[in-house]
Amino acid sequence: MISRLYSASVTGIKGYEVQVEVDARPVDDVGRMTIVGLPDAAVRESIQRVTAALSNSNFFQPGQLLVTVNLAPADVRKQGPGFDLPIALGLEMVIQQNCDNMPELFRRRVPAGLDDWCILGELALDGKVRGIRGVLPLAVAARNAGRRYLMVSQENATEASVVDGLQVYAVETLRDAWDVLLERERFSPVPAHSGEFRSIGEKDFDEVKGQPYARRAMEIAAAGGHNLLMCGSPGSGKSMLAARLPTILPPLTHDEALEASAIHSVCGLLPREGGLLRCRPFRAPHHTISDVGLMGGGSTITPGEISLAHHGVLFLDELPEFNRRTLETLRQPLESGVITISRASGTMDFPCSFMLVAAMNPCPCGYLGDPRHSCRCRPAEVVRYRQKISGPLLDRFDILIEVPPVNPASLLSKPDGESSAAILKRVLVARERQKLRYAGTGITCNARLSSKLVRTFCPLTGSQQNMLLAAVSQLGLSARAFDRILRVARTVADLAGHEQLADSDLYDAIQFRQFEQQLHS
Numbered sequence: 001m002i003s004r005l006y007s008a009s010v011t012g013i014k015g016y017e018v019q020v021e022v023d024a025r026p027v028d029d030v031g032r033m034t035i036v037g038l039p040d041a042a043v044r045e046s047i048q049r050v051t052a053a054l055s056n057s058n059f060f061q062p063g064q065l066l067v068t069v070n071l072a073p074a075d076v077r078k079q080g081p082g083f084d085l086p087i088a089l090g091l092e093m094v095i096q097q098n099c100d101n102m103p104e105l106f107r108r109r110v111p112a113g114l115d116d117w118c119i120l121g122e123l124a125l126d127g128k129v130r131g132i133r134g135v136l137p138l139a140v141a142a143r144n145a146g147r148r149y150l151m152v153s154q155e156n157a158t159e160a161s162v163v164d165g166l167q168v169y170a171v172e173t174l175r176d177a178w179d180v181l182l183e184r185e186r187f188s189p190v191p192a193h194s195g196e197f198r199s200i201g202e203k204d205f206d207e208v209k210g211q212p213y214a215r216r217a218m219e220i221a222a223a224g225g226h227n228l229l230m231c232g233s234p235g236s237g238k239s240m241l242a243a244r245l246p247t248i249l250p251p252l253t254h255d256e257a258l259e260a261s262a263i264h265s266v267c268g269l270l271p272r273e274g275g276l277l278r279c280r281p282f283r284a285p286h287h288t289i290s291d292v293g294l295m296g297g298g299s300t301i302t303p304g305e306i307s308l309a310h311h312g313v314l315f316l317d318e319l320p321e322f323n324r325r326t327l328e329t330l331r332q333p334l335e336s337g338v339i340t341i342s343r344a345s346g347t348m349d350f351p352c353s354f355m356l357v358a359a360m361n362p363c364p365c366g367y368l369g370d371p372r373h374s375c376r377c378r379p380a381e382v383v384r385y386r387q388k389i390s391g392p393l394l395d396r397f398d399i400l401i402e403v404p405p406v407n408p409a410s411l412l413s414k415p416d417g418e419s420s421a422a423i424l425k426r427v428l429v430a431r432e433r434q435k436l437r438y439a440g441t442g443i444t445c446n447a448r449l450s451s452k453l454v455r456t457f458c459p460l461t462g463s464q465q466n467m468l469l470a471a472v473s474q475l476g477l478s479a480r481a482f483d484r485i486l487r488v489a490r491t492v493a494d495l496a497g498h499e500q501l502a503d504s505d506l507y508d509a510i511q512f513r514q515f516e517q518q519l520h521s
């Protein structure tokens with residue numbers, strides 16, 4: 001007699017259902033337990049955890065057994081320690097039903113009719129149930145496969161309870177798990193989590209004094225989803241401005257929150273107190289990050305920083321310090337919003353649609369052009385420093401600005417800057433205009449307009465065409481920069497409430513590219 005329970009596993013960021021079948025029969029010689037169905041190392045080690053957890057939980061261990069665990073479907077790789085709990089429960093069910101010489105003391109009623117359950121959890125040697133990674137996509141997979149009840153550790157309960165259509169039962173130990181399966185009615189499920197969003201609160205644009213030009217650039221970037229590069233001397237507030245960008249971005253929609261949270265879930269990065277990600281992710285990897293850390297990969301393929309920034313902001317501080325080759329690999333995913341990772345273990349697509357925000361100093365010492373410090377760099381050093389950022393990468397930024405040093409007097413002065421809430425209001429109005437305009441095209445913001453759609457949605461008058469052509473030839477801009485100016489102009493117009501691009505909208509957008517020429521020279 002065998003037992004059959006449902007569990008789930010994840011590849012990349014997608015969950016799928018797995019059937020856990022356990023067969024156990026007594027043997028005369030040495031007992032053995034084998035797991036088949038493409039288990040990874042963590043799944044194979046399940047054997048030791050399951051046996052220890054069962055005996056430490058006072059479940060009966062009959063002498064020598066030949067145990068076979070089959071994880072179906074057999075052709076997909078199974079990852080992680082999450083099968084411990086269903087394997088242990090399944091094994092005990094078989095033992096209870098097949099063992100003739102079991103002392104009365106150990107006899108238990110065996111739960112039945114478990115087809116509605118999906119069971120997930122790692123076991124500690126003492127029988128405690130531990131949390132696992134990726135519970136959110138696993139719970140979604142269980143729900144989509146038609147399961148009604150989900151069993152997870154206490155640690156994973158809030159994360160799982162966001163998924164509607166599933167009743168989540170949190171268990172602390174293997175024995176609890178047995179009791180819950182036996183008499184579900186006696187226990188109450190975890191209250192459904194609304195997955196509500198809360199503002200991040202601590203950081204606010206009102207702390208940023210002065211810097212009207214940089215603040216405006218931030219607002220435009222947020223309103224149209226544009227990539228932004230800031231250049232300025234140390235202490236001018238670049239990192240400070242970037243960190244406040246998420247506070248003026250529109251809240252995540254439910255679908256966006258689910259998608260972004262699934263990525264954080266498989267990386268074990270969802271906040272424990274629960275629910276979905278509440279505000280747009282802001283990822284600021286250090287410039288020493290490896291390619292795998294940034295792009296994703298590894299022996300079991302996991303998402304990198306660019307995917308963790310999905311639907312949010314990727315901030316590359318000290319941009320020229322990043323490995324040049326690493327920066328170049330960013331170009332393709334920046335354009336497509338998807339990264340494809342190929343390894344011996346398979347090929348996987350991860351979403352990575354993010355706003356790129358970067359900061360840099362004007363030169364290696366940082367003070368070139370600063371009226372209050374003199375720059376110690378030789379011209380050749382400045383050129384080498386700037387050349388670390390290739391033309392094609394610069395081309396990916398819609399808005400390039402210089403952030404001047406702050407005047408110390410303005411740091412003490414009142415009033416404070418405008419608050420994030422006030423800026424967000426204008427951003428939301430501009431986003432609403434974009435949503436209406438692009439309804440049915442699958443595009444959500446100006447930054448995502450294709451070259452063709454730019455022509456459709458940003459028509460220019462004759463004199464505007466001349467103005468743009470003059471700017472492009474004077475600044476030596478590429479065809480890609482041409483489209484970028486139009487997209488930014490569209491956002492400036494949306495913020496100003498202009499249905500048609502005004503000359504001033506186009507003019508502002510051109511200003512945001514002026515600086516590119518300086519960086520190249």
Ligand SMILES: Nc1ncnc2c1ncn2[C@@H]1O[C@H](COP(=O)(O)OP(=O)(O)OP(=O)(O)O)[C@@H](O)[C@H]1O
Binds near residue numbers: 209235361
């Ligand atoms: N406009 C500003 N208003 C208020 N405080 C500011 C402003 N600019 C800078 N500061 C203060 O200076 C500190 C340093 O700013 P920040 O780290 O953002 O500079 P940075 O431009 O990123 O410098 P670096 O090039 O060295 O990275 C901030 O933490 C903040 O306290």
Ligand SMILES: [Mg+2]
Binds near residue numbers: 239240317359
């Ligand atoms: Mg900084």
Ligand SMILES: [Zn+2]
Binds near residue numbers: 364365375
């Ligand atoms: Zn310098």
